[in-house]
Amino acid sequence: MATLRFSPFLSISSSSSSLSPLSPSLLSSRHISPFKPLHLQRSLSISRSRFLSFALAESDSAKSLEEDSIRPLLQELSDCLKLPPDFLSSLPNDLRLDLNDAAFDLSNGPVLDECGDEVGEMLLNLSRAWERADAATSNSIAEKLPSIESSLKGRANLALGKRLVSAGRRFQAMGQYGNGEVQKIANSMIKTGKELSRTPVVVTDEEPDRKSRKLKFGEIEFELTPEKANIGAAVGVLFGVLSWALTQGVQSIPESSMQYANDNALMLAKSLRGALLVLCYLSTLLSGFASIGLLLLGRQLSNENKPE
Incomplete structure (x- = not known):
């Protein structure tokens, strides 16, 4: 009877001793397990920060690669536009008309407002040289094409790209002539224009410049x-x-x-x-x-x- 009377007490005491605060298992369950989510959160935050920094680095590198890809295209176009001194003046009449159309597509409309002063003036001078069949002036202007990379910002990329594609198609319609200079110019213009047209335009909250209307009579413009x-x-x-x-x-x-x-x-x-x-x-x-x-x-x- 004694054993039967004291066995519950012993079992309770043994169970209570197993649940004692000094038990190592209880210590491990109370003190270690609550810290596991904190370690997971820290690891997740660290991995997230590393991912974000990696994504930003990737976007910056992609942007730099995109900017670097424009200069070789401008250099290639500059090399293609360097023609022999008598090349433009020796073109047949039908090709001269196509050349004038290309000059018009390159500089028509508000070119200074769309492309900026530096790029717009260059396009105007280049189109005038084509209209006069002045290869020397055209070559000197073509040498400056790579230097306009710093001026191509925002919507100027899109405007210049459209003009280059339109003028390039005029050259493409001229067919084969000479040693293929015309087709080289056409391919380079279209490729450069499409690359510039794909450049993303950053939209800002700044008020856009108001376009001014201009009348042009030959060389006179007001x-x-x-x-x-x-x-x-x-x-x-x-x-x-x-x-x-x-x-x-x-x-x-x-x-x-x-x-x-x-x-x-x-x-x-x-x-x-x-x-x-x-x-x-x-x-x-x-x-x-x-x-x-x-x-x-x-x-x-x-x-x-x-x-x-």
Whole structure:
């Protein structure tokens, strides 16, 4: 009975001793297991930071490789554009027309606003050299092509790429000529243009520069502003008033006052008088339309220049 009475106590004491705070197993279960998630979190944070740094390094290296890939293409295009002194001037008439089309595609529109001042001026000078068939000037400009790499930022890459692809297709349409110089230029232009067009454009919160409208008559180029449009409208009104006054002066001369030696001279005078009246009326009408158009243009330019 004693054994039966004291056996639960002994079993409880043994179990309690096994659950004693001084038990090594309890110490290990209480003190080591809670620290396992912390070690995992630290290892995960370290691995995550290493992954992020590796990804940033990879993106920087890819960006540097992309920037480095543009300069060899510009150098290749520069080498292809270096032609013999009499190459452009010896082109047939149909190829000269294609060359002029390529020059137009390279520099038409707001080239200075889209590509920047340095690149835009270079494209304008190169297109003028092609139009004049001046190979020497074209070669000197082509040597400077690799130096524009630092100026190709943002949307200038996309604008220059589109112009190079368009001009390159003009050269490609010229077919085989000489020792294949034309096709080399075409292939290099298209390849460089496509590479520049693939360059990502960084969108910023800065307000974009407002594009100015320009008129170009041959070598003369001037910018359109609301003030210039209003001045042109005033000049048109003045010219219309003068034309109307001249019309009234000619019309006020009676036909009976015309005295000539014979009927043929009289008929000629009447014909000249009628032609002068028609010309003056047309001049007055055109001056009025031009003045109205310039006033509307000046109003439109004023609205475009207003801050939003």
